[in-house]
Amino acid sequence: MAQTQPKSPRPARDWPFQVKPLHPVLGCEITGVTLAEAVSPAIFAKVYEAFLDYQLILFRDVDLPPATQVALARNFGEVQIHVLSQYHGYKDHPEIYMLSNLDKDGNPSGKHPDKGTLFWHTDGSWRERTGQATMMYSEVVPEMGGETEFADMYSAYNLLPAAMKAKIEGRRAIHNFDFSRTRRHGEDPLTPEQKAKVPPIAHPIVRTHPDTGRKAIFLGDHAEWIEGMDYKEGRALIEELNLMITPPARVYTHTWNPRQCMVWDNRCTLHRATGFDESRYKRVMRRCTIIGDKPF
Numbered sequence: 406m407a408q409t410q411p412k413s414p415r416p417a418r419d420w421p422f423q424v425k426p427l428h429p430v431l432g433c434e435i436t437g438v439t440l441a442e443a444v445s446p447a448i449f450a451k452v453y454e455a456f457l458d459y460q461l462i463l464f465r466d467v468d469l470p471p472a473t474q475v476a477l478a479r480n481f482g483e484v485q486i487h488v489l490s491q492y493h494g495y496k497d498h499p500e501i502y503m504l505s506n507l508d509k510d511g512n513p514s515g516k517h518p519d520k521g522t523l524f525w526h527t528d529g530s531w532r533e534r535t536g537q538a539t540m541m542y543s544e545v546v547p548e549m550g551g552e553t554e555f556a557d558m559y560s561a562y563n564l565l566p567a568a569m570k571a572k573i574e575g576r577r578a579i580h581n582f583d584f585s586r587t588r589r590h591g592e593d594p595l596t597p598e599q600k601a602k603v604p605p606i607a608h609p610i611v612r613t614h615p616d617t618g619r620k621a622i623f624l625g626d627h628a629e630w631i632e633g634m635d636y637k638e639g640r641a642l643i644e645e646l647n648l649m650i651t652p653p654a655r656v657y658t659h660t661w662n663p664r665q666c667m668v669w670d671n672r673c674t675l676h677r678a679t680g681f682d683e684s685r686y687k688r689v690m691r692r693c694t695i696i697g698d699k700p701f
């Protein structure tokens with residue numbers, strides 16, 4: 406395990422495609438390779454390298470039917486079948502989690518499909534083996550709003566005041582999907598069966614990325630309380646940290662166009678969606694989350 410942060414998180418690389426940063430802190434667009442080429446073993450290793458270096462990668466103007474999306478996601482690892490089965494968009498592809506505000510007739514319903522997405526979080530942090538990558542594909546995007554914001558959790562850790570670093574050193578937060586779901590989307594809470602599948606789980610607040618060896622803050626909206634700390638005190642500290650680690654200057658806001666495929670690293674980023682007028686605009690996004698390791 407690395408004891409110190411690598412000096413150059415983005416060493417010079419020899420990639421068989423072009424990489425253009427999306428933001429000074431994180432994110433890149435990959436061009437000059439098709440998705441079909443990108444999944445060939447030799448090239449996928451390079452794509453994964455770019456994914457690690459930039460924390461999120463974007464492919465614009467791609468066709469990604471559901472079956473292809475799941476197949477592409479499997480290159481990253483085991484694809485999650487989400488406990489909230491009401492979001493499974495395709496009978497044959499339960500790995501796909503649909504975020505759509507369309508009603509049965511295909512019109513805007515006026516309802517946000519998942520208000521939990523509007524708060525800073527990392528996907529699947531409520532699991533024992535948390536989200537590694539999330540792959541999002543944009544089908545229909547609103548004219549206004551519905552962006553996705555990303556914050557870098559490596560620099561969030563590096564930039565914490567020493568006193569705060571000392572305060573959270575060795576601490577674990579309890580991530581609880583029932584807590585965040587009830588709090589943010591309480592009109593559609595977990596069923597008792599769903600709740601039984603996702604018991605609260607403790608994860609280190611400072612985790613070590615298993616591939617890069619770099620330290621990152623691992624927190625967000627699913628974190629409810631802190632082990633060994635008074636509940637209210639822990640809640641207050643989580644809220645304070647969630648603000649500290651997402652300063653606007655270090656956030657990349659992605660404005661979607663249709664047919665974009667983005668893959669982000671849940672182990673070193675937080676993300677949230679921005680709101681949109683759900684009664685006026687349509688927004689249809691397809692998501693796959695790849696299951697990673699137990700954080701350490």
Ligand SMILES: [Fe+2]
Nearest residue numbers: 522527528676
């Ligand atoms: Fe998410």
